[in-house]
Amino acid sequence: MRFTITRRTTFASVAAVVVSGCLWLLGTAMPVAADGGPHVGLANSGATTLAADSCGGCHRAHTAQGEMLLMQADEVALCLACHGETGTGATTNVEGGVQFASTNDGTGTGTVAGALRGGGFIEARIDTAHGSRVSYPVRLSRATYGTGFSSLVGVTAAGTSVTSAHMDLDGAMGVVARGVAWGNGALNSGAGPSVSLTCTSCHNPHGNGNYRILNSIPEPTGTGFVATDAALDVPDGLLPTGSGAAGTRNYTVQWGRTLKDVTDGTYVNNGFAGTPSASAGDYWRKYLPWDGVPTWNGTGITAATGHAGDVPEYVPGDADNNESYRLAIAGWCAGCHSRYDGGVSDYITPTGDAIYTHRHQTSRTECTQCHVAHGSNAGMIGESGRMTYPDGSAPTGVTSGDTTTYLNSRLLKIDNRGTCNACHDPTGTVPYTGVVTTK
Ligand code: HEC
Ligand code: HEC
Ligand code: HEC
Ligand code: HEC
Ligand code: HEC
Ligand code: HEC
Known part of the structure; x- marks a missing residue:
């Protein structure tokens, strides 16, 4: 933790410099582009103006301290000068996993609007222990009507250290970086290449019109890493x-397009009004953030159109399914974890890979349904905690009192394997009630 303190002190001092460089930029009317903050593609590309004022907020021509002429010694420090716990140029704090009601004043103690969709890198506010579910009638392959689930994973009032x-x-004490791009590369090329990941492996600091300025071709540095040829764009509003x-923008798991929608609690969609509370929202259905367990719109599952299985799904093309986004984000994650991209029959048909031989489908269930993108505080106490990584390496255990928790919650949103029960009842015995149950 000594490292953390030193690093934060540095951020506080660099933040002032970074922000002063960007104040003019942030205070100026921006072209309506899909990107936020100083990451406005059209401005940084020179498409709307050839007098960009943004560059100096992050670069120095002759006195740069970091590679790529960055004004900070390293790129992560640059990002966290605004997006960190003690950052001063943004409303989002990716270390603590929250969005503030107004720009962080550098103390990290401002009013919190809500919990971030990506979780957090140091603390997260995912209520991993209290998943709830509601049952819906679905058509089982056994040709009878059974039960499927849709869940809510709420938000805690305070942050918990990530696992x-x-x-x-x-x-030094917490999460241990494995440094492996799991599943990247050709069949039978091992568990994945050794790489190092930074914020810009995933995000384009200059903006590009994509959802969360995600790189069209995500790429960490490392020998043997195979990047995709085709652009993996994730559409944005x-x-x-x-x-x-x-x-x-609203970056929380609550309803609303803007931060104001969240702080006012005025946004209503699908019958659910937002709630002006820092602990409102849902991590489970965050592709379409619900603020209550969603009611089924009634159009998805019928004897004629429902698919065979125990999980309720909207039919392809249903607006409530938000399919284009869900498929795009799953394809994007697979830009690095290529061998995780599973089709619906992969649970029976072997892929030919010695490690990733059979896999859960991700063509109907996107990666971010089960995982958050930055960090999770889920607790993995038993077998789920001891499970080794794909290369056979053991997880790191942390004992506090009598309880051992393993630092390998694998970015999941629910403790142990509650993730599976949130969608499946493998016993086929839970009746359809339509009533919300909280465990
Ligand atoms: C929010 C911070 C930020 C702003 C604002 C910014 N840059 Fe960058 N820039 C970076 C980072 C971080 C890198 C290195 C990582 C990368 O290339 O993605 C970089 C890399 C570059 C590179 C080399 C790699 C490449 O992508 O071509 C150039 C050239 C560059 N910036 C020019 C500019 C110019 C010109 C502006 C202003 C119009 C600008 N930058 C504004 C953060 C920024
Ligand atoms: C492995 C890829 C990856 C890395 C590394 C990464 N991000 Fe993200 N980030 C994402 C994705 C994906 C989202 C969208 C999450 C969502 O909406 O579910 C996101 C969302 C965000 C957001 C919006 C708030 C939120 O939580 O949704 C910010 C701000 C952000 N990232 C900044 C950063 C910074 C700063 C770093 C480095 C400290 C970083 N990211 C590292 C993939 C990444
Ligand atoms: C000068 C301050 C500043 C710096 C430095 C900075 N950002 Fe941002 N960034 C912002 C602001 C302001 C927003 C708008 C949202 C908010 O208030 O947090 C934003 C938004 C974002 C978003 C969401 C974009 C979207 O599509 O809505 C991501 C992702 C992000 N930043 C990542 C990064 C990464 C990665 C770095 C480092 C390379 C970085 N930022 C450096 C100020 C900054
Ligand atoms: C249905 C839920 C679910 C979906 C969808 C899902 N995952 Fe996972 N993922 C898990 C679980 C559970 C684990 C923990 C390890 C295990 O049980 O095999 C995991 C583990 C991982 C790991 C850690 C290495 C490992 O295998 O243990 C990576 C990397 C990963 N997932 C990437 C992805 C990517 C990329 C996608 C989308 C293409 C995705 N996951 C979709 C549930 C899911
Ligand atoms: C730029 C490449 C890249 C992208 C894009 C990417 N990942 Fe990863 N992922 C990695 C690397 C590298 C690691 C190993 C991190 C470490 O432990 O050092 C990793 C680790 C993981 C893990 C295991 C975490 C643990 O507990 O050890 C999961 C789960 C995962 N990724 C899921 C996802 C999901 C979901 C997405 C899309 C939102 C995604 N990844 C996008 C490179 C990537
Ligand atoms: C978001 C909902 C969701 C979650 C969470 C989820 N699954 Fe699935 N699962 C599905 C869907 C949808 C299918 C495909 C069903 C079909 O094709 O009929 C499926 C298919 C399967 C299958 C193949 C057999 C079948 O029923 O088609 C198995 C086995 C399975 N899942 C196990 C798991 C396990 C184990 C977990 C926890 C790691 C898990 N699932 C988590 C939705 C989910």
């Missing part, structure tokens, strides 16, 4: 045009 994260930012909270 897994995509990058090790919590210092328009950036809101107001000023302050009304012009800032």
Whole structure:
């Protein structure tokens, strides 16, 4: 943890410099592009102006401290100067996993609007222990009507240390970086190449119009890493045009397009009004953030159109399914984890790979249904905790009192394998009630 403290002190001092460089930029009317903050593609590309003012917020021509002429010694420090716990240029704090009601003042103690969709790198607020579910009638392959589930995974009022994260930012004691791009590369090329990941392996700092400025071709550095040839674009909505909270996106798991929608609690969709509470929202259905267990719109499952299985799904093309986004984000994750991209029959048909031989489908269930993108605080106490990584390496255990938790919650949103029960009842015995049950 000593490392963390030193690092944060550095951020506080660099933040002031970074922000002063970007104030003009942030205070100016931006073109309506899909990107947020200083990451506006059309401005940084020179398409709308050849007098960009943004570059100096992150680069120095002659006195740069980091590679790529960055004004900070390293790129992560640059990002966290605004997006960190003690950052000062953004509303999102990816270390603590929250979005503030207004730009972070550098103390990290401002009013919290809600929990971030990606979880957090040091602490997260996912209520991993209290998943709830509601049953719906579905058509089983056995030709009778059975039960499927749809769940809600809520938000806790305070942050808890993460037990897994995509990058090790919590210092020496917590998450242990494995540094392997699991499943990347050709069949039978091992568990995956050794790589190092930074924020820009996944995000384009200059903006590109994609959802969350995600790189069209995600790529960490490392020998043997195989990047995709084709662009994996994830479509985005328009950036809101107001000023302050009304012009800032909602990055929480609550309803609403803008941060103002969240702080006011006024946004209503599908019959669910938002709730002005930092602990409102749902991590489970965050591709279409619900603020209550969703009611089925009634159009998905019928004897004629319902698929055979025990999981309720909207039919392809149903607007409530938000399919284009779900498929795009799953394809994007597979830009690095290529051998995780499973089709619906892969549970029977072998892939030919010695490690990733059979796999759960991801063509109907996107990766971010089960996983968060940054970090999770889920607890893995038993077998789920001891499970080795694909290369056979053991997880790291942490004992506190009598309880041993393993730092390998694998970015999942529910403790142990509650993830499976949130959709499946393998016993086929839970009746259809339509009533929400919380465990
Ligand atoms: C939010 C911070 C940020 C801003 C604003 C920014 N850059 Fe960058 N830039 C980076 C980072 C981080 C890298 C290195 C990582 C990468 O290439 O993605 C980089 C890399 C570059 C590179 C080399 C790699 C490449 O992508 O071509 C160029 C050239 C560059 N920036 C130019 C600019 C110019 C010109 C501007 C202003 C119009 C600008 N940058 C604004 C953060 C920024
Ligand atoms: C492995 C890829 C990956 C890495 C590494 C990564 N991100 Fe993200 N990030 C994502 C994805 C995917 C999302 C969208 C999450 C969602 O909506 O479910 C996201 C979302 C965000 C958001 C919006 C808030 C949220 O939580 O949804 C911010 C801000 C952000 N990232 C900043 C960062 C910074 C700063 C770093 C480095 C410290 C970083 N990211 C590292 C993939 C990554
Ligand atoms: C000068 C401050 C500043 C710096 C430095 C900075 N950002 Fe941002 N970034 C912002 C602001 C402001 C937003 C708008 C949302 C908010 O308030 O957090 C934003 C938004 C984002 C988003 C969401 C974009 C979207 O599509 O809505 C991502 C992802 C992100 N930043 C990642 C990064 C990464 C990665 C770095 C480092 C390379 C970085 N940022 C550096 C200020 C900054
Ligand atoms: C149905 C839920 C679910 C979906 C969808 C899902 N995962 Fe996972 N993932 C898990 C579980 C559970 C684990 C823990 C290891 C296990 O049980 O095999 C895991 C583990 C992982 C790991 C860690 C290495 C390992 O295998 O233990 C990676 C990497 C991963 N998933 C990537 C992905 C990617 C990429 C996608 C989308 C293409 C995806 N996952 C979709 C449930 C899911
Ligand atoms: C730029 C490449 C890249 C992208 C894109 C990417 N990952 Fe990863 N992922 C990695 C690397 C590298 C690791 C190993 C991190 C470590 O432990 O050092 C990893 C680790 C994981 C793990 C295991 C975490 C643990 O507990 O050890 C899961 C689960 C996972 N990724 C899921 C996802 C999902 C879901 C997405 C899409 C939102 C995604 N990844 C996108 C590179 C990527
Ligand atoms: C978001 C919902 C969801 C979650 C969470 C989920 N599954 Fe699935 N699972 C599905 C869907 C949808 C199918 C495909 C069903 C079909 O094709 O009829 C499926 C298929 C399967 C199958 C193939 C047999 C069958 O019923 O088609 C197995 C086995 C399975 N899942 C096990 C698991 C396990 C183990 C977990 C926890 C790691 C899990 N699932 C988590 C939705 C889910």
